[in-house]
Amino acid sequence: MGEYFMQVDDTDRRVLRHVLAEPTAPRAVLAERAGVTPATLARRLEKLAEGGVIRATRAVIDWRKLGFEVEVSLRFTLDKTNPRAFDEFIAAARSVPEVLGIETFLGRIDVRLNVIARDMGHYQQVYRERILSLPHIAEVEALMLISTVKDSEGLPL
Numbered sequence: 001m002g003e004y005f006m007q008v009d010d011t012d013r014r015v016l017r018h019v020l021a022e023p024t025a026p027r028a029v030l031a032e033r034a035g036v037t038p039a040t041l042a043r044r045l046e047k048l049a050e051g052g053v054i055r056a057t058r059a060v061i062d063w064r065k066l067g068f069e070v071e072v073s074l075r076f077t078l079d080k081t082n083p084r085a086f087d088e089f090i091a092a093a094r095s096v097p098e099v100l101g102i103e104t105f106l107g108r109i110d111v112r113l114n115v116i117a118r119d120m121g122h123y124q125q126v127y128r129e130r131i132l133s134l135p136h137i138a139e140v141e142a143l144m145l146i147s148t149v150k151d152s153e154g155l156p157l
Contacts, residue, residue: 006051011036015044016053023057063100068116070123070144074131076111077139085136086110096130109141 008016014034022030031041048054063071078085086104093099093113101114115131117123131140 006048006053008048008053011040012044012048012053015041016048019045019054063116067118069119070117072115072117072123072145073143074113074115075109075141075143076113076134076137077108078110078136079138080110080136082136088135089137092134096126096134098126098130 011034015030015036018025018030018033025033027041028038031038034041036044045054076089078089080086082088089111090102090104093102093111096113096115098115098117099113100116101112103112104110105112113131115123115126117126127142
């Protein structure tokens with residue numbers, strides 16, 4: 001059975017807009033901003049969570065504040081002569097603590113890893129010791145993050 005799309009109305013959209021804009025605001029404040037009662041807000045949030053629209057509430061950590069100044073996106077083309085290349089590469093990449101994200105693609109690039117490091121010396125060490133030892137790498141391209149212009153998980157609701 002495939003995924004289904006949950007029906008949301010204008011009230012749900014308003015609730016989502018305000019929760020996305022300020023997720024740590026008190027529920028009473030969010031309810032007032034969304035034009036609903038706190039009880040309605042709670043019911044709507046529960047319904048949206050049960051329907052899978054709201055998947056999780058999580059902390060977003062600013063890694064730079066913890067001393068990680070370097071962020072690099074590494075794009076890999078894998079040697080796909082081994083039928084387990086994807087699975088083995090991803091399993092090994094998951095074990096690298098500095099890898100924050102793993103994404104797979106269709107096209108010229110097979111996998112992208114988002115990697116953080118304290119500084120360039122640390123990045124060089126991680127790259128040489130942990131990244132280049134990952135299995136089935138045919139080609140790798142590094143893109144160093146200079147700045148983030150837009151970083152939004154919101155939708156145009």
